[in-house]
Amino acid sequence: MDIVVRGPEPTDSERLAVDAVLGPPVSAWAGGVRDLGREGRISLLGGSEARSQRHLLLPALHAVQDRFGWLPPGALAHISRRLTIPPAEVHGVASFYQLFQLKPGARSQVHVCEDIACRHRGGLALERELRERHPGSEAVDIHGSPCLGVCEQAPAALVLRHGEKPGGGAIGGATARAVESAIESGSYPDAGLDWLKWAVPQSLHPEADLALLARVGRCDPASLEDYRRSGGYLGLAKALALGSEATIAEVVASGIVGRGGAAFPTGRKWDAVAKAADPERLVVCNADESEPGTFKDRVVMEGDPFALVEGMTIAGLAVGARKGYLYIRGEYPLAVRRMEGAIKAARAAGLLGDAISGSGVSFDIEIRRGAGAYICGEETALFNSIEGQRGEPRSKPPFPVQNGLFGKPTVINNVETLVNIPLVMREGGAAIAAMGTTGSKGRKLFCVSGNVARPGVYEFPFGITLAELIGKAGGVPDGRPVQAVLLGGAAGAFVGPAQLQVPLTFEGTRAIGATLGSGVVMVFDDTVDLGDTLQRIAAFFRDESCGQCVPCRVGTSRQEELVGRIRAGKPLGSLAEESALLDDLAQVMRDASICGLGHTASSALQSAVRLWGPGILNGAKLVDNHG
Amino acid sequence: MGGGTNSYREIEETDVILLWGSNARETHPIFFHHLLKGVHNGARLFAVDPRRTSSVKWADTWVGLDVGTDIVVANAMGREIIARGWHDKRFIEHATSGFEDYRDAVEPFTLAEAQRLSGVPAAVIHDMAKAYATAKRAMICWTLGITEHHNGVDNVSSLINLALLTGHVGKYASGLNPLRGQNNVQGGGDMGALPDRFPGFQHVEVEAHRLKFEKAWNAPIPAKRGLNLTAMLEAMDHGELKALLVLGENPLQSEADRKHAEKVLGKLDFLVVQDLVLTPTAEMAHVVFPAAAGWCESEGTVTNSERRVQRVRRALQPPGEARDDGQILHDLAKAMGHDWGPFSAKAVWDELRSLSPVHQGMSYERLEAGGGLQWPCYDEAHPGEMFLHSRLWEVPLNGPRVAFQVVRHSPPVEPLTPEFPIRLTTGRRLDDYNTGVQTEGFASPLRRGETIDLSPEDAGALGLADGEVARVISPRGEIRAPVRLTRSLRPGLAFMTFHFQDSVNTNILTIDATDPRSGTAEFKACSIRVEKLNTAMLA
Amino acid sequence: MAEPFREPPMWFHAPPRPTRVPMPPAEASRPAVDLVVDGKAVSVPAGATLLDACAKLGLDIPTICQHPNMTPVNVCRVCVVELEGARTLVPSCSRVAESGMKVSTNSDRVRASRRMVLELLASSVDLSTAPDIQRRCAEYGARPERHGSPEPASPEGERDQRVPGHHHLPEPGIARRVAQPVKIDNDLYVRDYSKCVLCYKCVQACGDEAQNTFAISVAGRGFDARISTENAVPLTDSACVYCGNCIGVCPTGALMFKSEHDMRQAGTWDESAQKQTDTICGYCGVGCTLTLHVQDNTIVKVTSPADREITHGNLCIKGRFGYQSVQNKA
Structure with a gap:
């Protein structure tokens, strides 16, 4: 491709940073040093081969961001040449992600969560305080961030440091002091088992019936031995013994459906890929957990990484894939490190790679880091992101099982879904199906946050009611009343105090017009300004819309403006007119957007208006219509 | 010259493309769109070019041969194909002649020998031979990098031999496609604007053809072919040719060796130039006929590289006294005592159809209706031939066999010497056209004027910096031009265009060695040296 | 001087007429798909879109x-x-x-979404040179x-x-727009x-659906998504080769010949006084159809018909902009 690069040339350190992740350049014509003896008349890398490296764009951008704290134009030029990607497209991709900066930044980047779980619990105050303490600092930049997935320890912050040895980590219960001390020391409170025990309150109770969370906070996540001792890899052994068809049959029998929010039957998905005509198939694990209020996947990856490796391996074996991609959101540096460690250990033990456990089956896993884009949790946007394109969702059909990553038949499952798999294999599909309810089988992880005494990830068989779950989490502190509960995250729906008896099942939540989504249960007591929460939800969708389709690109913006002007007490016309306009926006986004982000961008807002009337947007005194 | 055997759309569905001596990315951008569709559809692209051009950068494989060694590479491919048994023995048996002579002629071109002569690694020639020969569909496309040599016809023959050897001709998405540099080079030849042809390729030395035209034109026609441009220039030089009518050509600037062109044109008793603008050639003329622009001020047809005849139409009223080219010829005839009646492009076309069987089916109505028609088009129900030579695959063979042409390597006429150690090759750029007469009128943001393009290594050795004006000297003359450093050149190779002759007269440097058969000059290879301007000269 | 007559090589000769007209290999016939649109049965070949139906x-x-020559991006949703x-x-x-589909093209639900899509565009974008969208x-x-x-x-x-993510809300009652100064570089x-x-x-035309130059891409995210060169450099510092194929496919006049822009600014642009004439470009042997838009015997714009097999509506810099030489009249 006739790449035209006109900007500054890369410095030596910029070249090194890129080459460190891509390897030394193959060709002088693609970013190497001119050597006419070798390549005066030929090119050692040409044509389609040169153009096929686009999927390495995100790793290359990360390498530069990690090294310099931003993406210098010279480094981008080098990436363009190395990967044969036009500079405009490199820019298009780089400017899509929040964690990539196109301007130089300070040594440390602090992202303070200002999302719905943290903002009322000190997040906004923390951000303000940090900005005041570090104005125009060369050492630290402060960013407001969407949900960091550490809701159980609100308020949360994430520190990312660039340099030759880049680092980063999350801080829970963050204070300005804690953030500053992490910046100074380079060590983060997320390192030890306490961090996990905090995240899984049930881990402190030996009698708790835990399967998915059994190891979290109890076993050393770096130890394959620990994992094996606690039943790990029995599932894979069984799958290897059963073979592909019978493995899929077990998954079908278990009745497990996708835990990412869409609730599609996992066995059917696998079966479709296993039967695809194309022999080259892929497994992708969606660990781009970004739904505000969701943190279960992070906790599982940090606390039981081998379970995910095993789950993915079984999936690969079942569908006949040799390669799996694990796409982890960029805000989860610890999860990335733990998963890297687990994959490496599994490889060393012959549990990944060629001829797994001496069988004829080969499977390996590659980790890809996201870079700050909620939309990349949408499965086809995630594919585009891995492929080095902008993380814009694709039109469906075709569905991933037909035409997924790199155009190949692809199984894409959520982390929680995949960690269910070793369990299904070990205990048998029928045993899992016997748990839960008719419409919701097996166990479920709930992300309980907000105003409860013991927020965290909770594991229960399907069927527990909302009230029971809140009770298990210690109830609302100080005996305050529940004002509202958000189920399913920003894309979910609010329920009121009158609906606390709803069973947390797919069918139960559906019956009251709510959704289980990714298992978010965010509790708001009567001190919370729900209008502010709704404004934040509207802002979240405006921030996170990829901008591809008109309904969502403009609609999320208009929706945010609408909520903003009502909250400011300056509606255009009557509240009823504004309410009708909100309905119109909701309808066009739900009906005509490309993907789930647009489809659900109004659902939480609309649920609140349905429950409490449009005055809720204005922080009007609440009237529970249903109570 | 000739006819492209395939339609552009076929390259979108071929498997292997040899782009030989062509920077189509810049010289034929819309054809390159079709080529890239092929590449995106999975075709393997080999680009044979001494320079690493923007076209080459799309190639899977760059074959960076030395200027003037095309036959070496083609013959070595032929030898390799035969040696490996990749040739299409059934096709050769069925439809060709002269295979044994060809086989013997290419025998000396071993891969090692080809590497020695052309500089191309043996393995690359092997790969290209294998890919081309074993592809289901394959195309060779070329431009002036093949033809602008003293042995341009042989160069073309060497490529045709490869197609005959492998049966990559006469089939959908397989064939041989020269890309025309000008919008009606094809049409001009088709219409008989050649020294030996009537319209429709009918040879003047074939009596039946001549009689047909004599009858239609009601005039005797010489039984021998006329002169091609090279021969004309020679005849002018010898004083045998005394009067010349030039239509829309600018030989003073477009011919290699400008000094020579200026000399021989100056010897004419009478020079008439018919052109849009007062070109330097027109400035020399005794009479100038101002012509309307063919593409927007005239009516008629042009024929493109895929043999497609399309209508050109008058969109603008020509300025002043400018007239349609055909009208000028009509008026000239009338002044010379032949009244051809009122001029009409359609009437001329209808006469052509009546005399040229391959154009017979192309009524003006059909041409008006859509995107034109491809010759041959034998009758009004005929759709025109998408690709040529399908007859070669008919059993039994329909028509004569096609002969392999034995061609031998002949290096550029002007060898490199210690005095002139750099090979200068010429070409075009995307935003400019030929001698720049038409393109200089628009403000191209890409234009940077003429430069002498050098490798960083050569420039460094000569102490020349990017943008510095240098002396460029060939055995024929000297010019000055700013230096441009480009990684696309290797040491010993330099590049210039001929777009900016008013400021930098490249063709003072180029050699007038021409192919006697095509009359095309060796623009692609002369020898030069480049020197720093000394300060005394600057002052 | 002339060498004796010999049979010229085949490539230079009108070859004998083949027995059959050469044709591309027959495509496997596409089975028909039967569906119902607005209560009417319709049959289209497999692979056809609902729009085709x-x-x-x-x-x-x-x-x-x-756009008829491009892969659908299905982003406008109208x-x-x-x-x-x-x-x-x-x-x-x-x-x-697909067979058996039942489609409604004009239901209340459909009309509501279309109305909102148009409303959202009209509230954020200047549609003054997009009469088709205004009419809708x-x-x-x-x-x-x-x-x-x-x-x-x-x-x-x-x-x-603008960077992705965090942003500021406009004053209450203000609707965000993409309004900004014209880029003239x-x-x-x-x-x-x-x-x-x-x-x-334009991104498709500049990219692999036509020109393959990739001088522009969509950059940014959400409402701040925009068409951009790398780091928003001027076109003259980008890979742009000025083929103008982006102008050819722009549905709103956002991309425009400078000649048209200047005439519009001066108030002299008059489409009713313009005549379009198809001819063939004079700049190489490819044979691209040019549609010359002429006002007052002056070429004011050049396009190419989208349905031509050679150009598919695309041109190069010479074809699209190289017409000045015939305008520079004495």
Whole structure:
């Protein structure tokens, strides 16, 4: 491709940073040093081969961001040449992600969560305080961030440091002091088992019936031995013994459906890929957990990484894939490190790679880091992101099982879904199906946050009611009343105090017009300004819309403006007119957007208006219509 | 010259493309769109070019041969194909002649020998031979990098031999496609604007053809072919040719060796130039006929590289006294005592159809209706031939066999010497056209004027910096031009265009060695040296 | 001087006439797909889109980002139709027809979404040179003013610097717009992104659907998504080769010949006084059809018909802009 690069040339350190992740350049014509003896008349890398490296764009951008704290134009030029990607497209991709900066930044980047779980619990105050303490600092930049997935320890912050040895980590219960001390020391409170025990309150109770969370906070996540001792890899052994068809049959029998929010039957998905005509198939694990209020996947990856490796391996074996991609959101540096460690250990033990456990089956896993884009949790946007394109969702059909990553038949499952798999294999599909309810089988992880005494990830068989779950989490502190509960995250729906008896099942939540989504249960007591929460939800969708389709690109913006002007007490016309306009926006986004982000961008807002009337947007005194 | 055997759309569905001596990315951008569709559809692209051009950068494989060694590479491919048994023995048996002579002629071109002569690694020639020969569909496309040599016809023959050897001709998405540099080079030849042809390729030395035209034109026609441009220039030089009518050509600037062109044109008793603008050639003329622009001020047809005849139409009223080219010829005839009646492009076309069987089916109505028609088009129900030579695959063979042409390597006429150690090759750029007469009128943001393009290594050795004006000297003359450093050149190779002759007269440097058969000059290879301007000269 | 007559090589000769007219290999015939659109049965070949099926029935479906020569990007969503059994509406431009589908193209639900799409565009984009979209706005009753007062134009280059994520809410009652100064960085064409509906057509034309130059891409995210060169450099510092194929596919006049832009500014642009004539470009042997737009015996714009097999509507810099030599009249 006739790449035209006109900007500054890369410095030596910029070249090194890129080459460190891509390897030394193959060709002088693609970013190497001119050597006419070798390549005066030929090119050692040409044509389609040169153009096929686009999927390495995100790793290359990360390498530069990690090294310099931003993406210098010279480094981008080098990436363009190395990967044969036009500079405009490199820019298009780089400017899509929040964690990539196109301007130089300070040594440390602090992202303070200002999302719905943290903002009322000190997040906004923390951000303000940090900005005041570090104005125009060369050492630290402060960013407001969407949900960091550490809701159980609100308020949360994430520190990312660039340099030759880049680092980063999350801080829970963050204070300005804690953030500053992490910046100074380079060590983060997320390192030890306490961090996990905090995240899984049930881990402190030996009698708790835990399967998915059994190891979290109890076993050393770096130890394959620990994992094996606690039943790990029995599932894979069984799958290897059963073979592909019978493995899929077990998954079908278990009745497990996708835990990412869409609730599609996992066995059917696998079966479709296993039967695809194309022999080259892929497994992708969606660990781009970004739904505000969701943190279960992070906790599982940090606390039981081998379970995910095993789950993915079984999936690969079942569908006949040799390669799996694990796409982890960029805000989860610890999860990335733990998963890297687990994959490496599994490889060393012959549990990944060629001829797994001496069988004829080969499977390996590659980790890809996201870079700050909620939309990349949408499965086809995630594919585009891995492929080095902008993380814009694709039109469906075709569905991933037909035409997924790199155009190949692809199984894409959520982390929680995949960690269910070793369990299904070990205990048998029928045993899992016997748990839960008719419409919701097996166990479920709930992300309980907000105003409860013991927020965290909770594991229960399907069927527990909302009230029971809140009770298990210690109830609302100080005996305050529940004002509202958000189920399913920003894309979910609010329920009121009158609906606390709803069973947390797919069918139960559906019956009251709510959704289980990714298992978010965010509790708001009567001190919370729900209008502010709704404004934040509207802002979240405006921030996170990829901008591809008109309904969502403009609609999320208009929706945010609408909520903003009502909250400011300056509606255009009557509240009823504004309410009708909100309905119109909701309808066009739900009906005509490309993907789930647009489809659900109004659902939480609309649920609140349905429950409490449009005055809720204005922080009007609440009237529970249903109570 | 000739006819492209395939339609552009076929390259979108071929498997292997040899782009030989062509920077189509810049010289034929819309054809390159079709080529890239092929590449995106999975075709393997080999680009044979001494320079690493923007076209080459799309190639899977760059074959960076030395200027003037095309036959070496083609013959070595032929030898390799035969040696490996990749040739299409059934096709050769069925439809060709002269295979044994060809086989013997290419025998000396071993891969090692080809590497020695052309500089191309043996393995690359092997790969290209294998890919081309074993592809289901394959195309060779070329431009002036093949033809602008003293042995341009042989160069073309060497490529045709490869197609005959492998049966990559006469089939959908397989064939041989020269890309025309000008919008009606094809049409001009088709219409008989050649020294030996009537319209429709009918040879003047074939009596039946001549009689047909004599009858239609009601005039005797010489039984021998006329002169091609090279021969004309020679005849002018010898004083045998005394009067010349030039239509829309600018030989003073477009011919290699400008000094020579200026000399021989100056010897004419009478020079008439018919052109849009007062070109330097027109400035020399005794009479100038101002012509309307063919593409927007005239009516008629042009024929493109895929043999497609399309209508050109008058969109603008020509300025002043400018007239349609055909009208000028009509008026000239009338002044010379032949009244051809009122001029009409359609009437001329209808006469052509009546005399040229391959154009017979192309009524003006059909041409008006859509995107034109491809010759041959034998009758009004005929759709025109998408690709040529399908007859070669008919059993039994329909028509004569096609002969392999034995061609031998002949290096550029002007060898490199210690005095002139750099090979200068010429070409075009995307935003400019030929001698720049038409393109200089628009403000191209890409234009940077003429430069002498050098490798960083050569420039460094000569102490020349990017943008510095240098002396460029060939055995024929000297010019000055700013230096441009480009990684696309290797040491010993330099590049210039001929777009900016008013400021930098490249063709003072180029050699007038021409192919006697095509009359095309060796623009692609002369020898030069480049020197720093000394300060005394600057002052 | 002339050498004796010999049979010229085959490539230079009108060859003997083949027995059969040469044709491409027959494509495997595409089975018919039968569906029902607005209560009428229609049959299309497999692989056809719902829009194709609608066209066959003569239905008038609005489109903005759809282009006959390009892969559908289905982003404008104005062509949505209601498909029985589908949870949401579906874009007719890209949704492939399947047997048994029941489609409604003009239901209340469809009309509501189309109206809102048009309303959202009209409230955020300058549609003054997009008469087709204006007509659709009127047809569907779009009321862009419902969304607030138009935001003032952002300062030059400001939108190009916006980062994804965090942003500021405008004053209450203000509706965000993409308004910004026109980008004029060369003498051939201008980019007025106040008029950009982000249909991706220019990116496709500059990219692998035509020109393969990739001088522009979509950059940024959400409402700040925009068409941009790398780091928003001027075109003259980009890979742009000024083929103008982006102008050829722009549905709103955001990309425009400088000649047209200047004439519009001067108030002399008059399409009713323009005549379009098809001819063939004179600059190489490819044979591209040029449509010359002539006003007062002056070429004011050059396009190429989208349905021509050679160009598919595309040209190069010489064909599109190299006409000045015939204008420089004494």
